[in-house]
Each structure stands twice: as C-alpha cells, then as structure tokens.
Amino acid sequence: MTPTAGLRLSQLISKTLRQAPADTETISHQLLLRAGMIFPGAAGVYSYLPLGWRAFKKVENIIREEMDRAGGQEALFPGLQPLELWQETGRNTAFGPTMFSIEDRKDRRLVLGPTHEEVVAQLARSYVRSYRDLPVLVYQIQNKFRDELRPRGGLLRGREFSMKDLYSLDADEAGLDHSYQLMIDAYRRIYERCHLPAVIVEADSGAIGGKESHEFTSLTPTGEDEIIHCPSCTYAANLEKAQGQKGEAPTDALLPLDEIATPSIKTIEALAQFVGVPTSRTLKAVFYSVDGKVVFTVIRGDLDINEVKLKNLLKCNELRMATEEEVAGAGLVAGSASPLGLKGIPTMGDDSIALGANLVAGANRDGYHVKNVNYPRDFQVDTIGDIASAAAGQGCPRCSAPLQAGRGIEVGHIFKLGTFISQKIGAAFLDQEGASRPVIMGSYGIGVGRLLAAIVELHHDDKGITWPLSIAPYQAYLCPLYGDGSQVGEVTEELYQEMLKVGIEVLFDDREDSPGVKFNDADLLGIPLRLVISQRSLGKGNAEVKWRTEKQPQLLPIEGLAQQVKALLWGS
RNA sequence: CGGGGUGUGGCGCAGUGGCAGCGCGCAUGGUUUGGGACCAUGAGGCCGGCGGUUCAAAUCCGCCCACCCCGACCA
Structure with a gap:
C-alpha cells in the first residue's frame, strides 16, 4: 500500500491571497506568497508552508538523486562553526560582515556557516592520508546563513537559505577536472529535470576564492545577473568576468601634447x-x-x-x-x-x-x-x-562576432578551488612517490529555494503558477462542485480514496466554495492536472480532466478514472 | 552602507488636527453553486515604536525600528 499522499484543502494551514502583498515586486515572490507556499519571517527569511515545502522537497530530491548518481556521498555538516576555523584560512575577512557571528556563554565566537569548505578540509585533514583515499565527492543539503547586503525577491536571495554544497577532493589537476565535469553533467540533468533551461557561463569566483569558476544561469529578462554571450560560438560569461574585444589599434602618427x-x-x-x-x-x-x-x-x-x-x-x-x-x-x-x-x-x-x-x-x-x-x-x-566591463556589440574574445547581453538568474555555481584552502587547513596526503601534497578541492553549490523560485519565474501565467509535473506539490487537483442533493460528494470521496490507493498525489478541494473560487485557486496553486466532478458531467458518467497549461478539458468516464489519471500522469 | 518608498483589522486601501473607515476575507443564519454569488447580523485595530507640540494627534515635529525597491555582494 502506497503511503497516503493526499491533502484536504479545507484543512490546509495556509490560505490563498487574492491580491499580492503590495510591497512585493518579483513574480515568484508574489506567486509563492499568494499561493500560501511561503510565509515571511524577517527580511530574507521565510517559512515553507506545506505546499511550498512539498515542492521544495521535490527539487531537493532531484538534486540529491543526481548527486548520488554522480558518486556523491551525502553527509551533514554543522551550521555552527568556530570562528577560529575561518581564521585558519583567512576567509573570515573575505566574507566580512556577510557572516553571522554569535557568542556562546563562554564568550567564544561562533559563526553561522555561510559555506563549508573549511569544515570539509578539516575532514580531509583527518581522513585523507593517501592518494588511494582519493577522489572523494561529499555533499550536504543544509541551510546556509549569509547576512546579505540586501536580501531580495523572496526566495531568490535570502539570508537563510538551503543549499546543496558538494566538495570534491582530488589528488591532481586531472582528477579535479574529472570531478568538475561530473558535476557539470549532473547539474545539467538537474536543470533538465526541473524544466529550467540553464546555460553555463564563466564567472568570477568572488569570496569563495579559487582559480576557475562557472555559473549556471537561467536566462530570463527579470534576472538579476547580467550575462554576456556570443550568438555564434559557445562563449558566455557573467558580466563580472566577461571580456570583449576593445578594438581600434593605434594607426595615427603621434602628435604633440x-x-x-x-x-x-x-x-x-x-x-x-x-x-x-x-x-x-x-x-x-x-x-x-x-x-x-x-x-x-x-x-x-x-x-x-x-x-x-x-x-x-x-x-x-x-x-x-x-x-x-x-x-x-x-x-x-x-x-x-x-x-x-x-x-x-x-x-x-x-x-x-x-x-x-x-x-x-x-x-x-x-x-x-x-x-x-x-x-x-x-x-x-x-x-x-583588463579592468573593463564587456558590453553588447563588442567582439567576442573567441570568434569576434558581436557579443550580446542578457539577464539571468544564477541557479548554480561551481568552483575549482585548488589547494589554497587545503594548504592552510593542512589537508595533505602522500602521493605514489611518498611525497606529501595538499588535497585539491572543488566546490559546487545549488540554492534549492532559489531554484524553486526560478522555476516559478519561468513557469507561470496570469492566473498563477504552472508547476512542471516533476516539481508540483501535488500531481492532481480533485475539484468537486457540490450541487444540491447530488451524488458529487460521495463519488468524489470514493475517487479520492481510489486515487490515493493507486499512488497519485492529490490535493482534494473539499471546500464548499463556489466554482469560481475553486478554479482560481487551482490555477494559482498550479497543480498540473485538474479533475472536476460535477452534476453536469456525472449525469453521463463522466468527469472533466484538464491540464493546467491547456484550455480545454477532456471527458473521461468516472468508472476506473483513478487508473486513467495515473496513466495520464505517468505517461506525460 | 548610499539612494528611493511604505508602515492604519488576515490582504488591498481611504482617512491634513476634533467619534478610526471602506472593499475583500472571517463568524452566524438564510438563499445560492461551472470562472473570485447574494441578503441580513456580527467579530476583529496600542493607526510600527518612543518622545515632543497641542485643549485635542493616525494626521504636525524629532528620534528610532521594520519591511520593500535600485546599487555594491551572493546559491
């Protein structure tokens, strides 16, 4: 028996909002709030309410599956870290006030982890002795804390946010390159499964440090990042990093001042x-x-x-x-x-x-x-x-075609860290010649909530969210229209149990509201498949089944409907 | 941190010195039921906080706080 994956809407803790809170701007922020998927706590801090949390967990599980498939080992590192650990690498100054810092009762300073390279390097120091222990891919999915200069856009940039952070430990550059490529491939699969088109761009490594870095960016006009890309070759880079040909070599004779x-x-x-x-x-x-x-x-x-x-x-x-x-x-x-x-x-x-x-x-x-x-x-x-910003119209550094500019949301960032952290932490191993060498590290991050928000940014219409089936909190929206004295109530209850039995995740709108209210909520919540049970179609033994993104419903016999719906969902 | 904006019931808003209001939502009763129904009766607010001016402050003045938006930062 499949575990019950249904919810009666009448019992849901959250309610939908007819209007978006006035002071929000970003579409995903507005829709997630209106749909009652998230609830604000403080600037850049949100509760995930049951529907939002289910969608979150779907994203999280896709990430987890792809990390596991790539050979990642899941662990959980402490959120609370001694400041001394950060002083060992000196990155406390690079992060500066972005790190939340607290004191314990003995006045010892602790930070709320903004990232975990130091912790992993410490692990490597303890456990990695030999080149035979490498490579290792270890990851966690955990809340990070960053006192951002300005949180914004709801889940797009928060001060407490869930991040999948994987760390690669390798013996040599070739190993790092291999790990890096494994992650690129895994990330591509993640975005694909989330129905979130993302391009890989060269990026600056910022406070994380390291020598080479790429971002995955989901191109959308409302994005916060500016991307420079070449229409005729594969060159693409974050504006922070992008290069453009500056043109115009000196040809004139030099004149006097x-x-x-x-x-x-x-x-x-x-x-x-x-x-x-x-x-x-x-x-x-x-x-x-x-x-x-x-x-x-x-x-x-x-x-x-x-x-x-x-x-x-x-x-x-x-x-x-x-x-x-x-x-x-x-x-x-x-x-x-x-x-x-x-x-x-x-x-x-x-x-x-x-x-x-x-x-x-x-x-x-x-x-x-x-x-x-x-x-x-x-x-x-x-x-x-080179300290100039590249701009649209300049020549591509690779092929000289005119560059284009676009905007996007950063939905992942990967870094070839090299040895600067492992050296400072003292994470070293013995190579085949018996020489001690620092572990070569890489780090790979995806913000889970941001990914969720980016999905909403790309999957919505004027009525609300249009979740991809892989992410939707529930697969089906069971929507009875209770007329007077009809069979609708009984039939729907029966169907609900039947759908649960065959393993469909179903949100049951058992409220006594008018059809308009229910349809609008169904659209706002963005559940992919809507089932309407009403006197009208029930008279002919039918129910109406409609995809969220389609206009017209189809009529299916109520007899054996659960199985049919399952086939529809599984087949899509 | 610099710049801009907003704080009045759960949400959206009105209210320029004199009884704190409207729409939606909520509760109760009734009539309704295919794209945000209708009638009636209700409940619900320390007007962000502190201080000041005034006979009198949501309203004027000062300070502070919170949140949102633009910039630097980032998953």
Whole structure:
C-alpha cells in the first residue's frame, strides 16, 4: 500500500491571497506568497508552508538523486562553526560582515556557516592520508546563513537559505577536472529535470576564492545577473568576468601634447562632443577608495570600469568609489583629472589605454584638457590589465562576432578551488612517490529555494503558477462542485480514496466554495492536472480532466478514472 | 552602507488636527453553486515604536525600528 499522499484543502494551514502583498515586486515572490507556499519571517527569511515545502522537497530530491548518481556521498555538516576555523584560512575577512557571528556563554565566537569548505578540509585533514583515499565527492543539503547586503525577491536571495554544497577532493589537476565535469553533467540533468533551461557561463569566483569558476544561469529578462554571450560560438560569461574585444589599434602618427580650454566640461560625453571626437578617443579617470587608500584608474572613454576585475587585480578586501573629499584630498581635480604627471597615487590602467592614439585626457586643472595624449609616451601606470566591463556589440574574445547581453538568474555555481584552502587547513596526503601534497578541492553549490523560485519565474501565467509535473506539490487537483442533493460528494470521496490507493498525489478541494473560487485557486496553486466532478458531467458518467497549461478539458468516464489519471500522469 | 518608498483589522486601501473607515476575507443564519454569488447580523485595530507640540494627534515635529525597491555582494 502506497503511503497516503493526499491533502484536504479545507484543512490546509495556509490560505490563498487574492491580491499580492503590495510591497512585493518579483513574480515568484508574489506567486509563492499568494499561493500560501511561503510565509515571511524577517527580511530574507521565510517559512515553507506545506505546499511550498512539498515542492521544495521535490527539487531537493532531484538534486540529491543526481548527486548520488554522480558518486556523491551525502553527509551533514554543522551550521555552527568556530570562528577560529575561518581564521585558519583567512576567509573570515573575505566574507566580512556577510557572516553571522554569535557568542556562546563562554564568550567564544561562533559563526553561522555561510559555506563549508573549511569544515570539509578539516575532514580531509583527518581522513585523507593517501592518494588511494582519493577522489572523494561529499555533499550536504543544509541551510546556509549569509547576512546579505540586501536580501531580495523572496526566495531568490535570502539570508537563510538551503543549499546543496558538494566538495570534491582530488589528488591532481586531472582528477579535479574529472570531478568538475561530473558535476557539470549532473547539474545539467538537474536543470533538465526541473524544466529550467540553464546555460553555463564563466564567472568570477568572488569570496569563495579559487582559480576557475562557472555559473549556471537561467536566462530570463527579470534576472538579476547580467550575462554576456556570443550568438555564434559557445562563449558566455557573467558580466563580472566577461571580456570583449576593445578594438581600434593605434594607426595615427603621434602628435604633440596640446592643452585646450574646456570650460565647464565635466563628462566624457560632453568632452568628446566639445572636441569633436568619439568617446573612444578620450581617456576617462575614475577614483576608488581601496582598503582606505585612493587609487587612480584610467580607461578609454567609451568603456566602463568593472569593479570586480579591478578588485581581483588589486587583491584587496574593500573597494568603493572614492568620495569627493578623498579625491580632492589626493590633489585630483574631478572632471579634469589626468594621469599626466601624476605622482604619489597608485595608478591602474585598463589595457584599452594602449589601443588608440592621440587621446583627449584631463589636464588636472579645472576647465582644461589635453589633446594627443599617448600611452606610454606621456604617462605610465603602476599596473595595466583588463579592468573593463564587456558590453553588447563588442567582439567576442573567441570568434569576434558581436557579443550580446542578457539577464539571468544564477541557479548554480561551481568552483575549482585548488589547494589554497587545503594548504592552510593542512589537508595533505602522500602521493605514489611518498611525497606529501595538499588535497585539491572543488566546490559546487545549488540554492534549492532559489531554484524553486526560478522555476516559478519561468513557469507561470496570469492566473498563477504552472508547476512542471516533476516539481508540483501535488500531481492532481480533485475539484468537486457540490450541487444540491447530488451524488458529487460521495463519488468524489470514493475517487479520492481510489486515487490515493493507486499512488497519485492529490490535493482534494473539499471546500464548499463556489466554482469560481475553486478554479482560481487551482490555477494559482498550479497543480498540473485538474479533475472536476460535477452534476453536469456525472449525469453521463463522466468527469472533466484538464491540464493546467491547456484550455480545454477532456471527458473521461468516472468508472476506473483513478487508473486513467495515473496513466495520464505517468505517461506525460 | 548610499539612494528611493511604505508602515492604519488576515490582504488591498481611504482617512491634513476634533467619534478610526471602506472593499475583500472571517463568524452566524438564510438563499445560492461551472470562472473570485447574494441578503441580513456580527467579530476583529496600542493607526510600527518612543518622545515632543497641542485643549485635542493616525494626521504636525524629532528620534528610532521594520519591511520593500535600485546599487555594491551572493546559491
């Protein structure tokens, strides 16, 4: 006998909301709230109510099955971790205030785990002795805590959220590459089973650290991530990481410097227009406060600084735009700042400053600019590299076709960590030659709730959620329309038991409400298959069966309906 | 943290100094039952909090808090 997987709607703790709470914006946030699937606790913190929890568990189980299939071993690591563990790798400073930190009764500092690389490295330190112990894939599905700067979009970014995090331990780079590929394949299957199209993009590794990293992104116009992708080859990257061809090599003969008056010109656009050149013939200066010091950056005028790239190049913890006071305090003139004759301030240049000749730059004197500035003839920078944001229209770094920009939701992120954590934690093993070597790690995360929200973002219509069958909290919505003195009640009760018996997950709308109320709730809740039992069709021995995403119902005989419905569901 | 917004019954909202209201929902009774029915009668609010101004504050002033949205961060 299959365990009962039915629920009488009249007994459900949550109620549907006719209107979405006014202060919500994101569609998945609104629908999950309206459907009574989640309930807000604090900013970025939610309860999962019974229907939402069932959908959550379906996603979770798909992830679990695919991790197991890939050879992952499920475990559960502590959410509470001693701060000392984080001090061993120094990542407490990289995470900074994002980590929730508490004190126990003995004033010992603990953090609420934002991720678990340290814990796993500790495990490796204890258990991994020999190359024979490798490779290992170990994972957990557990709530993470991150005091995000700004939680948003309901389940899309919370401060407490469930994440599947798998860690690979390998003996060498080839092993890591293999583990990495296993995970890519597993992730692809997960998204497929969730009916969530996702593309893999190159990404920055951020606070997690490491050398190589990819994100899985579900492309949707409402997404929070900007993606740069090439329409003609497979290149795709997160904006933080994306590269675009900057074009325009210097061909002109270098002309002598020429200072010109540029009264009240403050922006690059105004300057270019005033001088009569494209913005790509100008130099733009931007100032940052980097760990408390002012840093001068210079980039070609048509490009924008990418702060993530800059931060990576500088290897700093805190980076923000410098304030006016800081700029003035460093002796710079905002609006006419110049790399020319600059001294005493660290300078960073985008490599685009070498592309193009005879550029217009500031004179570091209010109201003046200088023409025919050329790098490196007229100025130098301390560091030069790619610190520009790629943009649509630039050439693809692989095939030169014009790049396109799009938006997406990050639904997974994988990292080749290498050895920087294992080295610091002291997780080492003996190789075949008997030499001690640090374990090579990878880490692979999927936010379960975010995945659920992303599914709603992609699967809804104006009436509500349209869950894929694999995710829906229940497979069928049993909807009797109680007329007076009819058989509908009895027949439906019987059918309900029958459906449970054959193993269908059924939500039984046993409420005495009017048809409109019930139909609208059925649509809002997004249950894939709806069964209407009413006097109308019952008279001819039929019931109406309708897919959520289809307009027209089909009539099926009430006799043996449970089996028929099962066939429909299993066959789809 | 910077910028913007909102806090009045479960949800959506009105209420510019003088009795705290409306719609939906909820309860009871009745009539209804194929896309959010109708009538009647009810219940339900420390107007986010603290302080101030005033004879009188949801309303004016100050401080604080919470939540939402934009940015930096992230699964």
